[in-house]
Amino acid sequence: MKELETKKLYYDNQYTRSFSSKVFKQDEDENGRPYIVLEETAFYPTGGGQPHDTGTLNGVSVQDVEEVDGEIRHYTETAVELTNNKCIGDIDWERRFDHMQQHIGQHILSAAFEESFSYKTVSFHLGKEVCTIDLETGELAEEEALEAEKLANNIILEDRPVKTKWITEEELPDYRLRKDVAVPGDIRLVIIPDFDYNGCGGTHPDSTGQANALKILHWEKEKKKIRVSFVCGQRVLDQLHEKHQAVQGLTDILNSPQEELGSAAKKILEQNKDYEKTIADLKKQLVEFEAVDLVKNARNFKSLRLIQAVFQERLITDLQQLAKLASAGGNDIVVILVNETGSKLQVVCAGSDNAGINMNHLIKEVLPLINGRGGGKGSFAQGGGEKTMPAEQLMEELVKSAEALHS
The missing domain is CATH 2.40.30.130 (Elongation Factor Tu (Ef-tu); domain 3)
Structure with a gap:
């Protein structure tokens, strides 16, 4: 030694x-x-x-x-x-045996894909909960996955022996290996007779039956290959228990038997879409009413009408819509809205066609006061920054700037 x-x-x-x-x-x-x-x-x-x-x-x-x-x-x-x-x-035997089950399962599944469809396995990962193999193919049909899974479980059910053998590089041509061996010197083969010959240094049980069962969970495109996720042994039962608990919970929530869960969920999703559309329409109407109210309460500002309002935790999309609707309420309207949200201040400004104030210039006059960023066009601009001052004080600065720009 x-x-x-x-x-x-x-x-x-x-x-x-x-x-x-x-x-x-x-x-x-x-x-x-x-x-x-x-x-x-x-x-x-x-x-x-x-x-x-x-x-x-x-x-x-x-x-x-x-x-x-x-x-x-x-x-x-x-x-x-x-x-x-x-x-x-x-x-830790429970961990070791789990790894042995997953690893022999990988050998069996990889061989099943190659024997059935000539899809080679180019990489393998044994995760804590799920294992993956990457197949050298750009797509995988459900029928192919099911066929490979069925073949893999047949090999497990047959309880074939799993043998190991050390050979030299010179002996490699005597064996039909599933992939090339990258390790120089003595090579350890893991053999499932008449099914799989593979160079591998991992641990495996001494018969395929000890994998118990194999289940493909899903697959996805990974660059130019297909990544297949699967489990073996106790993990199959763990997955079954987890999914059964989830299904049982859904049957209670949706008040539907398992075979009708799909249609029940689809019905609820469709209802939610209808509700969301109704809510969106109602919110739009509320903003429209709010805009009308703002226009009614606009104050005289030189030759213009000024709408100014401070909000707390309003959605920026609401403020954008509100400013545009209110500024469309006449030819002489300027709208200045300030929103306080968390540790931030947001500003939305809009002006009608004849307001005579460039909103982009207006907002850029005050944004440095809150270390903010933003901009827009002559008729509409928005921005935001830090809450370096109260929202009401920022409003005062905006009104002062509007007055200066108008003069």
Whole structure:
């Protein structure tokens, strides 16, 4: 054995849950994280799309496992106390077996897509809740996904053996591999006889039946490829439970049986669209009435009529509509509206054709006072900035500027 080369117990027996080992090295990395390098380990390090194992060493939590410069580092929560330079390791078996189920499921699903449609898998990710594969195709029909899923579950149901074998590069031509092997030197094959031959360094169960079941959840376009999301084993039951809870909740809310949920939801959405249109029409009418009221209460301003109003938390779209409607109420109207919303001030100004005040110039006269930005045209302008002064004071500055511009 080379110096610091750890024996990988997860290759000898992937079902090993506890082990004892001497310690090669205990140190900290450049970020101050404590780690241990062991003579032998059952902890799988992150690699090949599969996350690392977790567990404990002498009761101390193992939070990460990585292969760095040829050594397998077990990053622990704190430094580990050693007895006779030895560690007792315990694997989080639930996490390990879940990873084994997902990984063999990926092999089976990838082989199913390739055998059925010649769609190659170019990448794999084993996520905390969902796994994904990227297929080398620009589109995927639902019938194709269902056929691949059915084939994958048949392979699982047949409970075929999953074998591993170490070979040399010279022996590669003797095997019909699903994809090229990128690792030099000795190569580890994971084999499902008469179905899939694949170079892989991950952990897998020793039979396909231990994947229990496989379910494709959805797929989407990812650049020029198709990303397929799926789950295996216990995750299938977890997904089923989650979706059943959601469906049960909807049946209660919509007061409809499961088979009628789609039509019930569609009916509600259509009703909501009608309600939203009615609400929009009513809001428009209210703004129109409000504009008429503002015009009635406009005050004389030199040869013009001035409408000025301060609002709190109004929608800017309401103010825009209100200013335009009010300014259309005569040939001599100037409208200045200020809105206070949170820590911001907003300004909307509008003028009728013969008002004689350029609204763009007006608003740009005062925006520096509130560190604001904005602009517009001669007949309409808007902007906003910080609440550096009360809204009423900003209104006074706007009126002063309007008076100066009119003169």
